[in-house]
Amino acid sequence: MVDLRFTPRLIARIAQALIVITLAAAEATAAVPLGPEGAQHLLTRAGFAPSPAEVLAFAPLTQTQAVDRLLAGVRTTASAPPPQWIGDPVIGPREFRSLPEESQKAERQRNVRRSLDLRRWWLEEMVGTPSPLTERMTLFWHNRFVSAQPKVRWPQLMYRQNVLLRQNAVGNFRVLLHAIARDPAMIVYLDSATNRRGRPNENFAREVMELFVLGRGHYTEQDIKEAARAFTGFSLDPDTLAFVYRPGIHDDGTKSVLGVRGPLDGDRVLDALLEEPAAAEFIVGKLWLEFVSPRPDPVRVAVIATRFRSSGYDIRTALRGVLMQPELVAAGEDDLLVKSPVELLVGLVRQGDGRLPNATGAAVAVAAMGQNLFSAPNVRGWPGGEAWINTQSLLVRKQSIERALARPEAAAREARAMLPSADAPPAGNPKQLLEAAQVMAAEVDPAAMLKSYRLQPERPLAADDIQRLAGGLLVVAPVSQPVPGTLAYDALRALLLDPAYQLK
Amino acid sequence: MNRRRFLQSAAVGAACFSGWARAATRDAPPRLLVLFELRGGNDGLNTLVPVHDGRYRDLRPRLALAESDLVALAPNLHLHGSLAPWLPLWNTSEMAVLQGVGYPQSDLSHFRSIEIWDTASASSEIVQTGWLTRVAENAAAFRRCAADGVILGAADLGPFTGGARAIALSDVRRFTAMARLALTSTAPAQGALAHLLRVENEIVRAGTELGPVPAFSTEFPRTPLGQAVQQAAALGSSRRVPVIRVTLSGFDTHQNQLGVQANLLRQLAEGIVALRGALVEAGVWDDTLLLTYSEFGRRPRENGSGGTDHGTANVHFAFGRSIRGGVYGEPPPLDRLDANGNLQHTLDFRSIYAAIIADWWGLDASRALRGRFNPVRFIDARHA
Numbered sequence: 001m002v003d004l005r006f007t008p009r010l011i012a013r014i015a016q017a018l019i020v021i022t023l024a025a026a027e028a029t030a031a032v033p034l035g036p037e038g039a040q041h042l043l044t045r046a047g048f049a050p051s052p053a054e055v056l057a058f059a060p061l062t063q064t065q066a067v068d069r070l071l072a073g074v075r076t077t078a079s080a081p082p083p084q085w086i087g088d089p090v091i092g093p094r095e096f097r098s099l100p101e102e103s104q105k106a107e108r109q110r111n112v113r114r115s116l117d118l119r120r121w122w123l124e125e126m127v128g129t130p131s132p133l134t135e136r137m138t139l140f141w142h143n144r145f146v147s148a149q150p151k152v153r154w155p156q157l158m159y160r161q162n163v164l165l166r167q168n169a170v171g172n173f174r175v176l177l178h179a180i181a182r183d184p185a186m187i188v189y190l191d192s193a194t195n196r197r198g199r200p201n202e203n204f205a206r207e208v209m210e211l212f213v214l215g216r217g218h219y220t221e222q223d224i225k226e227a228a229r230a231f232t233g234f235s236l237d238p239d240t241l242a243f244v245y246r247p248g249i250h251d252d253g254t255k256s257v258l259g260v261r262g263p264l265d266g267d268r269v270l271d272a273l274l275e276e277p278a279a280a281e282f283i284v285g286k287l288w289l290e291f292v293s294p295r296p297d298p299v300r301v302a303v304i305a306t307r308f309r310s311s312g313y314d315i316r317t318a319l320r321g322v323l324m325q326p327e328l329v330a331a332g333e334d335d336l337l338v339k340s341p342v343e344l345l346v347g348l349v350r351q352g353d354g355r356l357p358n359a360t361g362a363a364v365a366v367a368a369m370g371q372n373l374f375s376a377p378n379v380r381g382w383p384g385g386e387a388w389i390n391t392q393s394l395l396v397r398k399q400s401i402e403r404a405l406a407r408p409e410a411a412a413r414e415a416r417a418m419l420p421s422a423d424a425p426p427a428g429n430p431k432q433l434l435e436a437a438q439v440m441a442a443e444v445d446p447a448a449m450l451k452s453y454r455l456q457p458e459r460p461l462a463a464d465d466i467q468r469l470a471g472g473l474l475v476v477a478p479v480s481q482p483v484p485g486t487l488a489y490d491a492l493r494a495l496l497l498d499p500a501y502q503l504k
Numbered sequence: 505m506n507r508r509r510f511l512q513s514a515a516v517g518a519a520c521f522s523g524w525a526r527a528a529t530r531d532a533p534p535r536l537l538v539l540f541e542l543r544g545g546n547d548g549l550n551t552l553v554p555v556h557d558g559r560y561r562d563l564r565p566r567l568a569l570a571e572s573d574l575v576a577l578a579p580n581l582h583l584h585g586s587l588a589p590w591l592p593l594w595n596t597s598e599m600a601v602l603q604g605v606g607y608p609q610s611d612l613s614h615f616r617s618i619e620i621w622d623t624a625s626a627s628s629e630i631v632q633t634g635w636l637t638r639v640a641e642n643a644a645a646f647r648r649c650a651a652d653g654v655i656l657g658a659a660d661l662g663p664f665t666g667g668a669r670a671i672a673l674s675d676v677r678r679f680t681a682m683a684r685l686a687l688t689s690t691a692p693a694q695g696a697l698a699h700l701l702r703v704e705n706e707i708v709r710a711g712t713e714l715g716p717v718p719a720f721s722t723e724f725p726r727t728p729l730g731q732a733v734q735q736a737a738a739l740g741s742s743r744r745v746p747v748i749r750v751t752l753s754g755f756d757t758h759q760n761q762l763g764v765q766a767n768l769l770r771q772l773a774e775g776i777v778a779l780r781g782a783l784v785e786a787g788v789w790d791d792t793l794l795l796t797y798s799e800f801g802r803r804p805r806e807n808g809s810g811g812t813d814h815g816t817a818n819v820h821f822a823f824g825r826s827i828r829g830g831v832y833g834e835p836p837p838l839d840r841l842d843a844n845g846n847l848q849h850t851l852d853f854r855s856i857y858a859a860i861i862a863d864w865w866g867l868d869a870s871r872a873l874r875g876r877f878n879p880v881r882f883i884d885a886r887h888a
Contacts, residue, residue: 191758191809199808203758206814210613221612221844294695333694370659377753380615383660386699390659390672391679391707394700398685479691479701497685499700 031062038329039066041475044504045291045328045337046070047132049347052452052472067323071316074170075134077163083121085114086159092239114155119363119373122162126346127356137169137319138162139342140290142373143381144283145180145212147189149374157185157241158374173283173313177213177270182243184236190379193235197251200228207379209273215285218278219258226255231266274313280305287322293335294385300325336476336503338388341369344397344502345442348404351473352444353452357412361419364437368396389502396438401496404442415439450488457489466491474500534645534746534865535791538736538779540772541662541749541798544756545614547765548801548818549847552601552835553582559838567761567806577601581831586769589777590821597829598780599821600882602856604836606817606849610800614756614814618799622662624854624873631874633666636747638872639861640668646746650713651706653747654739656732662749671710671745676717676738683711713744722781729775737779741786750775755798759809772796776823793864793883794823795856804838805845816842817849820856826864826884833880855880 034042039058043050047070050058058066091099091107099107126135142165152158161183168176180186181204187193190204205227209219233250236243255264260272273279284305288296304321311317327335339347345366349356356362363373370393376382389397415436418428426433447457453469455461461469463484469491470478478498482491495501553569554560561568574582577594581601593599609627611617620627624635640652652668655661664670673679686707693701717738724734729752736748752772757764776794783789801818817836833851840848859879861869870876 191811194759194807194809196808201758201807201809201811202813206613216613216616333697336696338696338700377659378614386696387660389696389700389703390655390661390670391703391710392672392674393659394703395679395682395685395707399682402685476697479689479693479697480687499687499689499697499704502700503696 031064033060033062034066034329035059037471038063040472041330041504042066042323042328043132044347044475046323047136048126048343049351049504051350051353055472063324063329067320070131070133070323071170071320073131073133074137074316075129075131076167076169076171078125078166079129079131080121080125083114083117083159085117086156088156090154090156090241092237092241094238111153111155115149115158115374116360116363118155118159118162119367120359122373123342123346123356123359123362123366126342127349127359132350134166134169136290137315138166139340140287141165141169141176143376143384144286145176145183145186146376146379146381147183147185148376148379152185152188154185154188154241157188161185162374168315170315170319173308173315173318174271174274176315177274178267181208181231181266181270182234184241184243187234187236187243188241192231195228195232195234196249197229197232200225200232200251202228204228204231204234205269208270211380213273213282214276214278215282218276218282223257226257226264227269229253229255230257230264230269234266277305277309280309280313280318284308284318284322287318289384291322292325292327293331294337295334331475333476338385339502339504340382340384340388341366341371341393341397342373343504344369345400345404348401348444348496349442352404352449354404354442354444356441357443358416358419358437358440361415361437361440362442364419364434365396365400365441368434368438369393369400394502397502398497400438400441401501402493403439404444405446405493405496407439407443411439446489446492450492455488457487457492459488460485461488461491470495474498475504476500533649533743534643535793536740536743536745536788537747537860537864538740538792538794539663539747539749540776540794540796541658541751542755542768542772542796543618543658543751543753543798545617545800545802545814546755546768546796546798546818547757547761547812547815549804550761550765551584551587551769552603552819553584554835554838555582556580557838563804563838564806566810567812578831584766584769586766587773589773593777593780593823594829598825598827599823599829600827601831602820602822602851602880602882603831603833604817604847604850605820605833605853605856606800606836606847607852607854608849610816610842610846610849612800612814612816612844612846614799618662621797621799621853622665624857634661634663634668635857635872636663637666637668638874639865639867640664642871643746643865643867649746650710650744652745653749654736654745656735656748656750657728658749658751658753664747664749669706669709671706671714674732674735676714676735680711680714683707686711714739715742715744718786720782720785722778722785724778724782725771725774727771727775729771730778733775733779734782737782737786740779740783740792741788743788743791757802757811758807758813759811761806761811780823790825792824793826793860794821795860796820796822797853801847803845804841804847815846817847822856822882824883828882828884830882832882851880852877856882859883 036055036059039055043054129135164179191201192204195201202224205224229251233246235246252263257269258272284301285296288301308318418436450457466482473495478495478500480498482494550569553574555571573585575585575588576582611627622634623631625631640646646652651671653664653670655672661670686704688705688708689701718741724730732750736750739745739748754768783792798818800815802812802815807813836847836850854873854877858869858877861867861872862879863883863885
């Protein structure tokens with residue numbers, strides 16, 4: 001007689017078998033061609049909403065092939081040239097204080113203009129890049145390793161951090177973590193330079209554990225205190241704001257952080273964080289929320305996290321694991337995600353082969369939707385998910401879509417005159433400016449969009465045409481399906497303003 | 505319109521308006537609560553200052569304020585000088601000072617601590633609903649209003665998390681103009697789609713009910729808080745919403761605290777005075793209660809950057825005609841700090857909520873707070 005007691009060993013074996021079966025099932029689906037709907041879904045999830053041409057290119061591929069292609073196309077640098085002013089010297093706080101009032105004012109205004117220009121630059125990159133996944137991963141890290149204006153006053157610093165994030169976006173997490181701890185924008189944002197022996201400032205130590213790498217419950221207040229001591233020495237040149245290590249202010253006494261004891265410095269503490277299993281789980285969990293579903297599956301996350309850790313924190317390994325999940329190709333209602341403001345606007349433009357007539361205006365528009373690039377509201381970043389949608393933001397989102405489709409020429413002229421550019425500051429009061437930005441945020445040509453579905457704006461649509469159009473624009477059935485006989489232009493407008501368009 | 509329909513619609517209109525007639529009608533609207541969230545953790549020790557306590561100066565060689573920097577409400581009650589605009593309110597007994605406000609097992613994380621305040625949970629439990637969501641669930645009068653609450657100056661739902669009808673907006677006029685873009689739907693849905701449809705429905709309802717914006721002769725400060733307060737005044741005077749939350753950010757003063765806090769407290773002081781002025785104009789000040797709150801106070805000992813790290817117990821303020829003016833709670837002792845060097849609280853914030861729920865709104869506090877808390881008697885329940 002077979003003895004079938006549920007020993008821990010047996011339970012472990014069963015669990016292992018279940019995981020293998022789950023993965024096998026996922027892999028089986030992954031071996032089938034995506035088709036237009038699968039391609040549309042995967043490209044929306046892994047990038048910004050795709051143009052019909054992109055969908056056509058990916059439809060015959062399997063999920064495995066598609067993910068391989070997306071990962072192969074990842075860039076480490078932006079495709080567009082950088083803003084003109086990035087090489088201009090930084091005016092550090094010491095020099096700034098010595099300037100006369102007039103020059104201080106001019107410098108402040110210059111920083112404001114450049115900060116807007118920085119946002120313009122990034123949005124244009126998102127619209128124009130051949131690798132949307134690169135920008136999505138840069139955005140992901142931007143929301144993980146948060147540094148924000150206005151505390152970081154110098155746009156050059158924010159630009160350089162953005163470059164750093166993109167460089168390592170699908171690189172190595174250990175490398176990225178060590179680099180971000182020394183990044184001048186981060187040092188300014190979390191007061192690292194004022195942290196010194198005998199006078200510790202816990203800000204960076206706390207946030208690196210709570211928000212960046214481990215998550216709550218995996219460290220103690222004492223760990224934070226000791227880690228703060230270890231991070232002393234990370235500092236900046238007061239004039240150039242370049243990173244400088246100051247051994248003179250480093251606390252080289254014995255510390256104990258997460259069970260590691262010794263005269264630890266900042267780098268040793270960062271490595272101690274990476275020795276915790278919680279680190280890989282935390283990051284993969286966040287990737288899951290970004291790409292897969294609002295509800296991380298602990299079993300699948302654990303599998304990917306183990307691979308991530310064993311790979312030596314190769315981000316590509318984690319990303320591949322996440323992008324291969326079945327939800328990337330077809331998601332039930334419970335697994336739908338909300339498009340971030342940037343995804344919504346950039347997606348609309350890419351999907352419609354449109355443009356940003358005034359990318360600065362687009363930056364103001366997404367800020368009005370709740371995502372002011374380079375200015376997350378606090379160090380936790382944008383919570384994302386359903387938090388993107390509240391009564392205020394939803395109205396701005398819808399209005400931006402409406403305006404992108406049909407913009408009265410007079411309003412456009414007025415708006416163009418008001419919006420800021422690299423040379424001219426904005427005109428008009430904040431309310432008018434906001435209005436102008438939303439008028440000019442994005443532009444798609446409805447006729448061209450319909451043409452790619454072989455439809456003409458003034459013709460009434462039959463049921464299957466409506467189905468085809470809805471299937472091309474949305475990842476889930478519209479809440480308010482246009483009825484047969486609706487004119488194509490009206491159907492397009494209705495579908496883009498449907499709640500379903502806000503989701504991916 | 506025939507006479508009967510006219511009377512019906514007038515009754516519906518009146519149901520969410522307050523006034524002396526309120527006492528006579530069973531359908532009285534809930535009285536107004538305006539919350540001022542001091543986001544980041546305001547430093548209470550430099551707000552209500554124990555200027556005569558030698559330990560204060562020992563703990564803060566650089567940051568300690570001198571008596572000449574302060575405004576004296578009473579011989580041993582000194583406020584940060586920026587709060588001088590409140591002195592007249594103190595003198596007319598429209599102001600309560602709530603000392604040592606906190607909760608057991610303080611959490612020093614911004615996000616966790618504000619979650620504790622917003623959900624009125626114990627430090628060790630995670631609760632998914634905001635305290636005002638639970639209040640609204642059991643308040644028929646809230647259901648008659650355009651929304652359970654309005655959020656100004658922030659995007660998160662805070663005390664309205666988990667199902668309350670909360671409207672986020674920045675400008676009432678623009679909101680009502682744009683509300684035509686929303687659609688009502690009764691389609692069954694799950695997850696993110698369900699959330700979206702709920703928000704659309706809320707927009708439609710609020711868009712029709714949050715009516716015209718009055719003009720005030722009160723001047724509002726030209727600051728972001730001043731603008732938010734102007735919207736709060738418009739919403740408050742309409743009495744179509746029972747709660748408004750205004751958020752003022754920037755209080756996380758890990759460095760350069762003196763200048764930053766002085767500026768923020770001045771904005772707060774002027775904002776509250778302006779709001780009171782406008783609501784007096786609109787004739788609704790008698791039925792209004794203002795309360796400040798914050799995720800935590802800050803550490804007594806200053807850090808090495810001219811600032812302070814995260815702390816615990818804090819001072820908060822309440823304003824209104826129905827306030828029993830005075831000081832409540834005990835000052836947290838500077839010689840009995842906890843293991844992290846932080847103040848021990850002497851007043852649980854849930855006692856303040858209990859007073860608002862029971863004494864201000866006449867509702868069952870223990871249900872909304874999931875437990876019994878002795879209300880701090882700073883509200884004159886006689887007016888309820």
